[in-house]
Amino acid sequence: MKTFLLIAAFASLLITSPSIAATNPPKTTRQEVAEGLTCQCGCGLTVANCNHPNCEFSVPVRGKIDAMIAKGMDRAQIIASFRKIYGEKVLSAPTTQGFNLFAWIIPPLALLAGIGIMALTLSRWRKTPQPAPASTPPTLPAADENDPMRRELERQLRERI
Amino acid sequence: MPLLGQLALALALILAIYSIAANIYGLRGGHRDSIVSARHALWAMCAMVTVAVGVMWNALLHSDFTIHYVASYSSTTLPTVYKITALWGGQEGSLLFWTWLLSIFTAIVAYQNRRKNLEIAPYALSVMAGVAIFFLAMLNFVTRPFVLMAHVPLQGTDLNPLLQNYWMAIHPPSLYTGYVSATVPFAFGAAALITRKLDDTWIRTTRRWAIFSWFFLTLGNLFGARWAYEVLGWGGYWAWDPVENAAFMPWLVMTAYLHSVMIQERKDMLKVWNLALIGMVFGLTLFGTFITRSGVISSVHSFTQSGLGPYFLSFLIGVAVLYAILLIWRVNDLRSPAEFESYLSREAAFLFNNLALIGIAFAVFWGTLFPVLSEAVRGVKITVGPPFFNEVNAPLALALIFLMGVGPLIAWRRTTPRNLLRNFIAPAILGVATGLFAFAAGLREWYVLAAFSLAAFVLGTIIVEFRRGVTARRHMVSEPPVRALANLVAKNNRRYGGYVIHIGVIFAFVGIVGSSFFKTEVKRNVKPGQSFTIGAYQLHYLGLDPTETAHVETIRARVEVFKNGHEVAAMAPAKLFYKAAQQPATDVAIRTTPVADLYLVLAGYDDASGSATLQVFLTPLVFWIWLGGLVMAIGTVIAMWPNVRERAAIAAAVRGRVENAELAGEPFAGGQ
Numbered sequence: 001m002k003t004f005l006l007i008a009a010f011a012s013l014l015i016t017s018p019s020i021a022a023t024n025p026p027k028t029t030r031q032e033v034a035e036g037l038t039c040q041c042g043c044g045l046t047v048a049n050c051n052h053p054n055c056e057f058s059v060p061v062r063g064k065i066d067a068m069i070a071k072g073m074d075r076a077q078i079i080a081s082f083r084k085i086y087g088e089k090v091l092s093a094p095t096t097q098g099f100n101l102f103a104w105i106i107p108p109l110a111l112l113a114g115i116g117i118m119a120l121t122l123s124r125w126r127k128t129p130q131p132a133p134a135s136t137p138p139t140l141p142a143a144d145e146n147d148p149m150r151r152e153l154e155r156q157l158r159e160r161i
Numbered sequence: 162m163p164l165l166g167q168l169a170l171a172l173a174l175i176l177a178i179y180s181i182a183a184n185i186y187g188l189r190g191g192h193r194d195s196i197v198s199a200r201h202a203l204w205a206m207c208a209m210v211t212v213a214v215g216v217m218w219n220a221l222l223h224s225d226f227t228i229h230y231v232a233s234y235s236s237t238t239l240p241t242v243y244k245i246t247a248l249w250g251g252q253e254g255s256l257l258f259w260t261w262l263l264s265i266f267t268a269i270v271a272y273q274n275r276r277k278n279l280e281i282a283p284y285a286l287s288v289m290a291g292v293a294i295f296f297l298a299m300l301n302f303v304t305r306p307f308v309l310m311a312h313v314p315l316q317g318t319d320l321n322p323l324l325q326n327y328w329m330a331i332h333p334p335s336l337y338t339g340y341v342s343a344t345v346p347f348a349f350g351a352a353a354l355i356t357r358k359l360d361d362t363w364i365r366t367t368r369r370w371a372i373f374s375w376f377f378l379t380l381g382n383l384f385g386a387r388w389a390y391e392v393l394g395w396g397g398y399w400a401w402d403p404v405e406n407a408a409f410m411p412w413l414v415m416t417a418y419l420h421s422v423m424i425q426e427r428k429d430m431l432k433v434w435n436l437a438l439i440g441m442v443f444g445l446t447l448f449g450t451f452i453t454r455s456g457v458i459s460s461v462h463s464f465t466q467s468g469l470g471p472y473f474l475s476f477l478i479g480v481a482v483l484y485a486i487l488l489i490w491r492v493n494d495l496r497s498p499a500e501f502e503s504y505l506s507r508e509a510a511f512l513f514n515n516l517a518l519i520g521i522a523f524a525v526f527w528g529t530l531f532p533v534l535s536e537a538v539r540g541v542k543i544t545v546g547p548p549f550f551n552e553v554n555a556p557l558a559l560a561l562i563f564l565m566g567v568g569p570l571i572a573w574r575r576t577t578p579r580n581l582l583r584n585f586i587a588p589a590i591l592g593v594a595t596g597l598f599a600f601a602a603g604l605r606e607w608y609v610l611a612a613f614s615l616a617a618f619v620l621g622t623i624i625v626e627f628r629r630g631v632t633a634r635r636h637m638v639s640e641p642p643v644r645a646l647a648n649l650v651a652k653n654n655r656r657y658g659g660y661v662i663h664i665g666v667i668f669a670f671v672g673i674v675g676s677s678f679f680k681t682e683v684k685r686n687v688k689p690g691q692s693f694t695i696g697a698y699q700l701h702y703l704g705l706d707p708t709e710t711a712h713v714e715t716i717r718a719r720v721e722v723f724k725n726g727h728e729v730a731a732m733a734p735a736k737l738f739y740k741a742a743q744q745p746a747t748d749v750a751i752r753t754t755p756v757a758d759l760y761l762v763l764a765g766y767d768d769a770s771g772s773a774t775l776q777v778f779l780t781p782l783v784f785w786i787w788l789g790g791l792v793m794a795i796g797t798v799i800a801m802w803p804n805v806r807e808r809a810a811i812a813a814a815v816r817g818r819v820e821n822a823e824l825a826g827e828p829f830a831g832g833q
Contacts, residue, residue: 031682035547035548036548038544038546044400044402045393045395045400046400046546046547049395049396049397049400050395051393051394051395051396051747051762051764051776054765087541087542088541088542088543088544089541089542089543089544090544091543091544092544092546092547092548092549093544093545093546093547093548093549093552094531094535094543094545094549099535099538099539100535100543102531103527103528103531103535103545103549104549104553106527107520107523107524107527107528107553108553110520110523110527111516111520111523111557114516114519114520115516118512118513118516122501122504122509122512125500125501126501126502126503
């Protein structure tokens, strides 16, 4: 049961995860659109972050974004229009369609698989406790045995002072 | 002189090959002299690579443009400090520098283990020599640093202006030191697998090397971030660029390893996992170099590209396959009696911590490689940028921070919910109170509220842990609080050094969250005498100030900064033009306070009118990232500090083993 709770906790974190910058107000801003586009001047930054003063890509694109916002277009429409012109490489993140979907789903799936494998392994270990081998240093008493942390710490201090 | 450098590299390669051959001969035939000779060969290899580095530095300092590398990455007007750092400014030089570090670490390991670990050290040194052979082969046959110019130019083409920065002087050496020193625990792990000495000797022997590597990977990443912050001029410090990712991944996996080995040392568990982790760390350091050098993935940090990619990829695959075969071959020997009682235990927390760290590392790896995969499968180039990495990693970062608070306060083996509640009630209250305070202060983004709450919770757990230790010590020996704290840390430096590192991580985390969410930006074209505001600051532009040296032309904007009517700073962002390189660069001006950084960029100017375009960023809490780095560094030094009691315990253990071995009539060859 605890295993499932832990898995559920991690899964819910993943499923409900927002983008760090994903707090879109109804009307978009230049910054929000520009963060969704990659500058094509070779700087490797987004259009929002490229700081080349006379950049042949980001400077005119920012102007075009302003004009499109003024026309009433939303973020998705503006980004789609740039994608039509420059192709997928202009997007700063993969789409969530077709092959690109793998970009998004593989990391959480891998994590869930990791959680599953770990939970299974730990369950197996818990069911079949084995005596510690001779080489293992004697383990300390469980922390819950009578006033846990303090006794543990005092015992350690007594040994080490 | 260039011939001397090339000759030294050729001799170094021969010595590395000889060292492996002598070790094999010595180990197979029991010829001790041969093993000693192999060790001496490694010291000689180090000396030869040092000679080559000396020749290159001498050529750089004297602008000896007969050498192609010097003519390509230096100039007569380049300041002396950058002539020195030009060693790692280009492809051949940086590989030479890498090889030099590797040869130094190999020589140190050979010295440290000249009288101990005699069963596995020769194998570990052979693994290190094998890695050195690859790099020396590259330097001798593929990217030769001492190639001569057909026509000697009067002036060099200069070092890339972006690299003419203080942080670039210390960032690559730090990162390379972190990368290369990871070879030591990897080599001992491989040696343990080869020799079947699979107890924790290899971990204990290389524990400080692993922390040393982590320390420099941490510094390397932070210095690189600081360099990007100061030099690239976009107001940020991290863009999830492939090269940044390549430096970040080994750090993540090494962090997982440093936590995971504690479980093996304590409970003799996770042997396969720990060996796999250190293999991954080493593989990722090679992967990082492959990315930087190959040009497979374009990067703002990649200043050198060559045909090295296929060689690195082949080496990386070869190492990965060999190591995996070794690991699978020994997997039955690595099985240990697993002792796991409860999910409410420290080992469970450490395992989830490992999962989160490896999960982030995998997500970064996947996102970094996905453009290549997309092009290969669909023939379509795509970009995987910050939105992807932020979205995928943000929840995992929260989970990791939460576990950082939980781990230290719960006991090994098991703890009861009642006990958990008692230990965590105060930190939990602190966390919730922080969240409520942030909400009352107007913050509404749930991620920020959760992040700040968790940060406060973790700090609370660390404070509780220190307080508990000091109180117990005062009960025992009646010391005043400050002395009790000092003695507590000194006598348990590994544990409390770790907590200090956690404090640093929390500081950096708060800085990252604050600066990611609340950055504001203003761009204004202003004439001398005009003012504008950003946040609480009023900026008054005074005019342009041109200066010129033999090396660089500078146009500096003079800006007075006022807050609440009082002048608080005079700032001077600049545009630079490097004459020899014929390239422009940006010199930003930053005013740092614990609350926010005021960051000024001279984005453009007009000589005739004296007007300037100023781009200004107001970024909260960036200061805490650098402070966090400093605290992490201090914590690492505390954790690594030689502990007299620990040494005495190890010496006693070794003595015990020698006596047992003598009683059993066996030659003693292990120990610490």
